Amino acid sequence: MNHTRIHLSIPHMSGKEQKYIKEAFETNWIAPLGPNVEMFEKGIASYVGVEDAVAVSSGTAAIHLALELLNVKRGDKVFCSTLTFVASANPILYQGAEPVFIDSESDTWNMSPIALERALENAVKEGVLPKAIIVVHLYGQSAKMEEIMAICNKYKIPIIEDSAESLGSLYKGKPSGTLGEFGIYSFNGNKIITTSGGGMIVSNNKDALKKARFLATQARDSAPHYQHSSMGYNYRLSNILAGVGRGQLEVLDKRISARRKIFNIYKEELSGLPGVSFMKELENTFSNRWLTTFTIDPEFTPLTSQDLIKSLDNENIEARPVWKPLHLQPLFQQCNYFPHNDKESISDKLFNAGVCLPSSSNLDYESQKRVIQCIKNKFKLRK
Numbered sequence: 001m002n003h004t005r006i007h008l009s010i011p012h013m014s015g016k017e018q019k020y021i022k023e024a025f026e027t028n029w030i031a032p033l034g035p036n037v038e039m040f041e042k043g044i045a046s047y048v049g050v051e052d053a054v055a056v057s058s059g060t061a062a063i064h065l066a067l068e069l070l071n072v073k074r075g076d077k078v079f080c081s082t083l084t085f086v087a088s089a090n091p092i093l094y095q096g097a098e099p100v101f102i103d104s105e106s107d108t109w110n111m112s113p114i115a116l117e118r119a120l121e122n123a124v125k126e127g128v129l130p131k132a133i134i135v136v137h138l139y140g141q142s143a144k145m146e147e148i149m150a151i152c153n154k155y156k157i158p159i160i161e162d163s164a165e166s167l168g169s170l171y172k173g174k175p176s177g178t179l180g181e182f183g184i185y186s187f188n189g190n191k192i193i194t195t196s197g198g199g200m201i202v203s204n205n206k207d208a209l210k211k212a213r214f215l216a217t218q219a220r221d222s223a224p225h226y227q228h229s230s231m232g233y234n235y236r237l238s239n240i241l242a243g244v245g246r247g248q249l250e251v252l253d254k255r256i257s258a259r260r261k262i263f264n265i266y267k268e269e270l271s272g273l274p275g276v277s278f279m280k281e282l283e284n285t286f287s288n289r290w291l292t293t294f295t296i297d298p299e300f301t302p303l304t305s306q307d308l309i310k311s312l313d314n315e316n317i318e319a320r321p322v323w324k325p326l327h328l329q330p331l332f333q334q335c336n337y338f339p340h341n342d343k344e345s346i347s348d349k350l351f352n353a354g355v356c357l358p359s360s361s362n363l364d365y366e367s368q369k370r371v372i373q374c375i376k377n378k379f380k381l382r383k
């Protein structure tokens with residue numbers, strides 16, 4: 001193969017990270033916590049407009065802390081979007097709680113308010129309401145939060161927004177991750193900005209986040225000796241990695257524009273192909289377009305998403321199926337699942353028909369043209 005590999009989503013450094021890392025080295029602040037952590041937290045809190053933010057070692061850790069803060073315990077139920085990465089639901093298992101999966105709806109690919117309502121009606125019948133609901137905003141697209149929040153308010157269930165993929169996205173003018181009780185972000189290497197590994201939990205509930213800081217640093221009581229009254233975790237972000245985060249945050253808006261531009265070029269070039277429809281942008285929302293995704297409707301072409309992904313791979317281009325729904329995962333075989341309606345599971349359809357395309361903010365135009373040409377060729381061959 002004579003082309004270098006084009007990846008799905010890779011880190012894109014700004015060059016400003018080095019300054020903050022250097023500062024950490026010069027002051028020998030090579031530890032968790034420290035000035036970079038504090039400034040990174042303040043930066044994120046002010047960017048999304050919340051009272052407070054706590055930097056942690058991963059997005060997964062942030063979800064785990066959110067569940068702990070909502071007092072999710074062994075035997076409790078937690079509702080979660082099914083069409084997502086496994087990290088959305090693993091922390092439910094850490095707590096010994098039971099995930100219940102909720103299907104997508106086709107406008108946003110995110111949690112179906114209809115399935116959610118049915119699941120809650122069922123929970124009422126069974127006499128056990130969930131302790132929390134984890135709503136994922138997939139690939140930068142906001143879920144239908146107004147509808148979901150209205151339902152959750154009715155039953156008084158707190159929402160955790162898994163905004164790992166949607167930092168910088170807006171829902172009716174409000175930043176993704178700031179509408180629920182807690183929001184979480186991820187700075188894993190593939191996300192829109194990265195600290196190589198890291199996460200953040202945000203909220204307007206300052207007391208709760210104070211407790212998050214406490215739990216994330218081994219739950220150490222204030223005493224001159226090491227004293228502990230509750231179980232804690234070692235989840236804080238290192239001061240060096242937070243330096244990377246500060247340098248990344250300065251260019252977040254640029255990264256969003258770049259990813260949106262990539263989306264627009266793909267859409268312009270490919271939306272005329274038979275059966276191809278791109279993920280929409282829900283009215284009154286703004287997506288960071290973390291990944292460009294589309295579906296191929298089998299009614300219009302014999303070409304399947306699997307065929308396309310395979311042939312792109314042969315050309316050294318990394319495309320991926322959309323997340324395999326969690327209710328289909330062997331790990332969650334025993335868990336309850338509520339499809340959008342009795343006749344169809346939207347997430348199953350999206351999984352079968354969906355394709356994620358290379359969307360890195362540093363994907364150059366020539367490389368993107370190569371991806372586009374490969375896709376066009378493949379469709380031509382199968383018409």
Ligand SMILES: *Cc1c(COP(=O)(O)O)cnc(C)c1O
Nearest residue numbers: 058059060085087088164186188
């Ligand atoms: C990446 C991701 C996470 C987990 O974040 P980490 O920082 O990798 O732990 C959680 N949920 C979703 C939807 C993600 O895409």
